[in-house]
Amino acid sequence: MDPRTNLWTRQNCGAPPGRHGSLGLWMGARKLITSAFVPDRWQRRGVLGWRPYWLSIPSQRPGYWQVGPQDTLEFEAVCPVNLVVAGIMQFCNQPEGALVELYDVENDQALINPGGPSLRLANLGGDAKHPFFLKRLHPMNAGNSILVDIANLSTRTNTGQIVVYGFTPLFPGA
Amino acid sequence: MAARKTSSSMICPICRGEGQNLKNGQPCGPCNGSGQIAGEFPFPYSLPINLAVTQVAPGTTPALVVPGAPANVFQSGLNPVTLRLPTDGPFKWVFNLINAMSPTVIGDASRWLQLKLTDLSGGEWPFMSAPIFANLFAGDAQLPFPQLEPLEFGEKTNLQLEGYPVNYPGTVLEIGVAPGAPTVTFAGVLNGPVLPGSVVITDPPGIVIGGDDGNGAIATVPPGAGITGTINYTTGAISVTYAVAPAAGNLITVTYTQGCARIDAQLVLNGFYLRPFSEAEKAQIAQR
Numbered sequence: 001m002d003p004r005t006n007l008w009t010r011q012n013c014g015a016p017p018g019r020h021g022s023l024g025l026w027m028g029a030r031k032l033i034t035s036a037f038v039p040d041r042w043q044r045r046g047v048l049g050w051r052p053y054w055l056s057i058p059s060q061r062p063g064y065w066q067v068g069p070q071d072t073l074e075f076e077a078v079c080p081v082n083l084v085v086a087g088i089m090q091f092c093n094q095p096e097g098a099l100v101e102l103y104d105v106e107n108d109q110a111l112i113n114p115g116g117p118s119l120r121l122a123n124l125g126g127d128a129k130h131p132f133f134l135k136r137l138h139p140m141n142a143g144n145s146i147l148v149d150i151a152n153l154s155t156r157t158n159t160g161q162i163v164v165y166g167f168t169p170l171f172p173g174a
Numbered sequence: 175m176a177a178r179k180t181s182s183s184m185i186c187p188i189c190r191g192e193g194q195n196l197k198n199g200q201p202c203g204p205c206n207g208s209g210q211i212a213g214e215f216p217f218p219y220s221l222p223i224n225l226a227v228t229q230v231a232p233g234t235t236p237a238l239v240v241p242g243a244p245a246n247v248f249q250s251g252l253n254p255v256t257l258r259l260p261t262d263g264p265f266k267w268v269f270n271l272i273n274a275m276s277p278t279v280i281g282d283a284s285r286w287l288q289l290k291l292t293d294l295s296g297g298e299w300p301f302m303s304a305p306i307f308a309n310l311f312a313g314d315a316q317l318p319f320p321q322l323e324p325l326e327f328g329e330k331t332n333l334q335l336e337g338y339p340v341n342y343p344g345t346v347l348e349i350g351v352a353p354g355a356p357t358v359t360f361a362g363v364l365n366g367p368v369l370p371g372s373v374v375i376t377d378p379p380g381i382v383i384g385g386d387d388g389n390g391a392i393a394t395v396p397p398g399a400g401i402t403g404t405i406n407y408t409t410g411a412i413s414v415t416y417a418v419a420p421a422a423g424n425l426i427t428v429t430y431t432q433g434c435a436r437i438d439a440q441l442v443l444n445g446f447y448l449r450p451f452s453e454a455e456k457a458q459i460a461q462r
Contacts, residue, residue, distance in 0.1 A: 044322055052321060054302035054311065062338070063288060063304030080303055086322055089310040093285065093342055093432075127309050129317035159342055163302075163310045167322075 038133045039086060047084050047137065050167035055079055055140075057148060057162040064161040067098065067152040076105065077146045085138040085166040088125030092160030096153040097121050100162070103147035111146075118151065121160065131165070140166070186210060223335065223441045284308035285340070286367075286434045289441070292334040305338050312441060335441070341369055341433035349412065352377075354422035364410035364430055372431035373405060375414060378424045384414070407435060 056063040057077040067073045092098055099118035102111040112119045126132040152158040185191040186205035193209035194202055201207030288305035289312075292298060313319045349362035364373075373386040384394045384401045392403030392414055403414040412428060420426070 039322070051299075052301065054306050056302060056304035056306050059303045061304050063306060064340070091285075091307050091310055128311055128319040129309070129313040131319060133322075156346075157342065157344055159340070161307055161310065163306050 039135065039137050043137055047167040050084070050169055053081060053083055053166055053168040055081075055083060055085075055164040055166065057146065057164065064159055065148075065150060066157055066159045067150050068157055069152065069155045071152050073150045073152075075148055077148060079140050079142060079144045079146070081168045082142045083140040083164070083166045083168050085134065085140055085164050087131050087133040087165040089127050089131055089163045089165060090121050090125040090160065091127060091163075092121055092158050094152070094154035094156055094158040096155075096158075098153055098158055098160060099151040100124055101149040103149075105145035105147055106141065106143075118149075121150075121162075124162065137166075140164075220442050220444045223443070284312070284439070287437055287439060288338040288340055290336040290338075292336070294334050305336065307340070308439070308441075318444075339433065339437060341431050343372070343431040345430055345432050347428045347430075348425055349414065349428055350426045352420040352422055352424040352426065355419040358416040358419050359413065360415075360426050361411070361413045362428065364405075364412055364428060365432055366406075366408055366410035367432065367434050368405065368407045368410055369431040369433035370407050370435050372433070373412070374429045375401065376427045376429065377420055 055077075058065060058075055059077040059080065065073055065075065098121045100112070100121050101114060101118055103109070103114075104111055124132075148162070150160070186193075186202060186209050189195065189202035189205060189209060191209040192202070193205065193207045194200060202209070284307065287308045289308050290305040291301040293301065311319070345365060347362055347364055350360040370390075371386060371388040373392070374382055375384045375392070377383050382395060384392055384403075386392055386405050390405055390407065392401060392405060392412070394400035394402075400418075401414055401416050403412065405412045414426065414428075
């Protein structure tokens with residue numbers, strides 16, 4: 001890895017600053033495509049040069065879950081690398097969607113209010129065209145488990161996937 | 175104070191090598207206060223990768239038919255093909271585009287395709303723990319995925335891109351309740367696209383009486399004079415005709431797999447190629 005190739009460290013190569021220079025995003029003249037917060041450039045300096053990583057939930061092949069009509073499914077997803085989470089994306093193939101509960105096993109902490117109404121999957125994240133970025137980077141250690149509960153709201157089999165987007169050091173588990 | 179000049183760098187044309195803004199004394203922005211800038215020019219570069227996936231039947235390994243494929247068409251399924259970036263220079267890539275090109279695909283091809291990217295340079299390094307849906311990985315030119323820290327590859331990077339078609343099996347539609355004679359034809363619209371060879375017709379539920387032949391025709395299983403019909407795999411329109419009217423009250427049910435028989439898509443890796451300044455460009459910058 002040659003640091004000279006990192007354009008982001010080179011003050012825009014002398015070109016006029018982008019429209020979102022304060023965020024440090026390389027986005028041309030378009031406005032932000034997400035209404036969510038984005039970690040600022042100072043937070044992201046900590047992960048400068050790290051590689052992007054997509055953690056699939058479920059974390060093993062085939063990488064997606066299938067839940068029967070109005071059925072529920074519980075499984076654990078293990079993070080195989082040290083990961084700094086920046087955003088969340090989700091997809092399911094039935095328009096009715098699904099309800100989701102997430103639980104951080106290592107920290108023994110519910111990530112979604114367990115006593116109240118469950119979170120609709122569409123409210124958990126976006127997709128590549130409309131990603132949902134967190135306001136702050138969230139660290140996840142290698143081996144961390146996330147317990148996932150999915151409740152299918154459709155009367156047909158629902159197939160879906162949750163993807164956590166973030167950064168990891170150059171070597172897995174480092 | 176100006177930094178040591180190297181063969182790959184040149185004097186910053188803004189601060190003239192002083193390393194600081196001549197007006198306010200602050201460190202020079204373009205050269206970061208070093209007085210030197212790298213003698214390379216970020217040249218926009220896009221590498222299209224065409225995907226062609228053909229499935230023959232549900233539940234089987236996807237058969238791959240890529241006639242006359244150019245060098246950058248990769249096979250999917252269980253036979254990933256390694257891509258080698260066609261350049262010797264260091265690259266910085268931003269993934270931001272995937273397009274569906276085939277008229278045989280209904281809707282967005284990215285719903286029917288999973289991708290997994292691995293860097294094989296210097297040991298296998300996956301970018302994702304499992305294949306992820308293409309619509310969670312890449313946007314398009316109008317709505318690109320804004321990488322906060324783009325992928326960065328050095329010289330002669332070997333990338334492996336795997337593609338897996340996604341099917342939704344076990345989809346069920348009831349196309350009618352037999353009223354007895356004389357009605358012998360039932361019709362309905364399945365949620366297309368329908369994977370050829372996956373249609374099973376039961377009457378009453380649980381007793382298989384027929385299915386499709388993979389070419390758009392409905393026939394009795396085993397072949398006989400029971401039912402005939404047609405199915406449009408793209409729109410999902412299905413028509414089933416009985417030679418003899420089924421018993422009154424029988425529920426005619428179609429079970430099928432949603433999926434594309436063929437997925438044609440294109441993944442574009444947009445990025446920058448760091449091209450060294452030519453001598454003419456260096457002279458032009460020096461004259462500014």
